[in-house]
Amino acid sequence: MKALTFYDVQDLRYEEVPDPKIEKDDDVIVKVKAVGICGSDIARYRSLGPYVKGNVWGHEFSGEVIEIGSAVTELTVGDRVVGCPNMVCHECGYCKSGHPSRCESLNTIGAYVPGAFAEYIKMPAVNLVKMVEGMTYEQGALVEPATVAIHGLYQTKIKMGYEVAVVGCGNIGLMAIQWAKAFGAKKVFAIDIDAAQLQVAQKFGADVLINSTDIDFHDEIRKYGNGVDLAIESAGNPFTAARVLGLPRKGGEVVYMGIPYADVPIPRFYFEKIMRNELNIIGSWCTISAPYPGKEWMNAVEYIGNKKVDVLGMVTHRVNLSEGPHMFKKIISNPKGYGKVLLYPEEIM
Template identity: 50%
Template sequence: MKAARLYGKQDLRLEEVPMPEVKPGEVLIKVKAVGICGSDLSRYTKLGPKFPEKGPLVWGHEFSGEVAEVGEGVTSYKAGDHVTACPALPCFECEYCKKGEYARCMTLEVIGAVRDGAFAEYIALPERNLVPLPKSVSFEQAALIEPTCVCFHGLYKLNMQPGDDVAVMGCGPIGLLAIQSAKVFGAKRIIAIDIMEEKLEWAKACGATDVVLSKIDDYDSARNGVLDVTNGRGVDVVIESGGTPVTSAQVLGLGCKGAKVLYLGIPYGDITIPREYFEKIGRSELTIYGAWNAIQQGFPGKPWTSVVAFLEKGMLDFSPIITHRYPLDEIEEVFKANYERKTLFGKILFFPEGVEK
C-alpha cells in the first residue's frame, strides 16, 4: 500500500509499504480522509521524528475511514462500519491512567510516533481506540473530529458556562475549531484575534462575533482590541491557540477579573512575559488551564461522543475550515509548499482514494 513516512526534518517520503498486520483485538481501517495537524508541521519543519531510533514510521493521526477487517476477539465493529479513531496511546497502567486521567499518562504517545499512523491507505488500531460514526457524517467532516476533541477537552476542563464572553488568540485550524466549539458551548460573544485579515474572515465564517487584527509591531494591540470590543471589561474565557511565544504571553492580558485562560497552542520557543501581563495572574485572579490531547474517563471519553453528536445534529460544520483537498499522492509537495509558505492554508485534507473533481 501507499504510505507517507517521516525520515527527518523536511524529509517526508511517499512509499510502498507492507499492509498493516491485524493483531487480536485490533481493527483494520481503510483510510478515507486524513488531515495535517499543526504538530505535524512543527515536526516537519523543526523537529523531525520524535523517536528516530525507531526508524521511519507512517505519519498522521487525524483521520476517518471504513472498517475493512476485524481481528480476533473484536466484537464492537464489523466490515463496512464508518469510524474515526483516537490516536492517543496511554499505558492504562500508571497511577493517572488508573484514575481515568489518560491525558496525564506517564508514557502517553500517539500514532505516527511509536506505531504507524494514518497517512496511508490502511491503518490498524486497537478496538478501544475506534469511535463509531453515523453514516450521515461525511468522512471529510469526520477527519476533523480529533482536533475538535482537543478543544472540547479543554472547555470541559475549565467548565465554560453559557453566556461567557470568549477570546480566541490565533485563527489557524485549532483556533477556528475552538471558535466553533465555544459557540456550541453557549458563548455569548466570541472575539477572534489574528495578525492576518484572511484568517479573521475564516473566523467570522466559523462563528466569531467580533474580530481583532493584532499587529506584530504592537504588542498591546490584541489587548487593546479586546478591551475596545468589551468596553474595557475583558472576556470570561481566553483560549490561546496561536502557539507562539508572543501569543502565549499576550493572552494573559485579555481576560476580565477572575477570567479563565486555556492554553491549547504549543509554543516551540522560550516565552518572555512583560511584568504588566504576568501580574494579571495575581491581580486579576486568573485561573490558568493547560489541556493536553483529547482523552478523558471512559476512554477516549466525553469529547468524542459529544463532537460526533454535534456533527450529526448539524451544530458543527467544518466546511469553512477545510481550505485544501489533495490526493495522498501529492503529500510530499504539499508539505514542502507549506514549509516554503507558498500558500495560505487552513485545514489540509488528503484522500488516499483521490479527490473528486
C-alpha cells in the same frame, strides 16, 4: 501498501511499506479514506524531525473497518469510523483515576507507532468511534482537531453567558470559536494578524474581530469592558502565549491549546496579571477523557455528523496521498492560504 514515511527534517517520502496485520485480539484494521495535516505536523516537518526515523506519519483520519481481532465485538467489518490517535496504557494511576490525557505512557500514532498517512492503519478497537449515519469521511477526518478544542473547554468553567477571546484563528482556533458558542458563550472575540483568517472566524461564529497586526489586543479588548471571562490561546506562538494573560477580567481563566515550539518570555506586565487578577491558568493536552476515549469524541461525532458544527469550512485543499511530500514543501514555503489540508489514499483526481 503506500504510505508517507518521515525520515528527517523536510524529508517525507511516499513509498511502499508492509501492510498492517492483526496481532492482538483487540486489533482492528481500517482502510483510511481521508486524513488531515495537523499544525503540529507542519512544525515537526519544518524543523523538529520525526520521533522514529522512517515511521508512517499522520494522526487525523477516518476510514472503513476491513478486519477485526477475535475479541472485538463492538465493531464489524464495514463500519465507518474515526480514529482517536492518543494511545494510553489504561493501567497507570492517571488512567485509572479518569485522566487518560495525563497517562504516564501517552503516545500518538505517527510518533512511535505507525500513523494514518497510509492506505491502511491498525488500531485497538477502543480507539475507534463509529460515525453517525450520513457523516462523510471528510467530516470524520476533522473530528480529531475538533476534540482538541472540546477537551480544552472541558478544563474550564465556561457556561452560558461567558465572554470568550480566542487568540489565533487557525484550525484549532476556529474549532474553539464554534465550540465556545455551543458551550453557551454570549460573545466571542477572534484575534489574529491575518485579515482573511478573521473573515473565516466570523463565518465560524465570532462576534468581534480584532486584527492585532498594529495594535495591542490587550488594550483593544478593554474597549469592550473589563476583560473576558475566558481567554483561549490557540496560536501556539510565544508572543501571544505571554500576552493572552492580559485578556481576562479579574478572576478569569486562560486555557492554553496551542503549542509554542520555542521559549515563552513573559514581560512583567503580563506575568503580574496572574497574581493581581487572580487568574486561573489551565493547560490542555490532547483529546481524551474517561470513559475512554471520552465525551469529547462522542460529542464531536454527534455535532459534526448532524451538521450542528461546521468543519468542512476550514478545508482549503484536497489532494491525493501521493502528493503529500510536495504539499508539505508548498505549505512551509508559503503558508498563507492554507487552512486544513486533506489527503486521500484513494485517487481523487
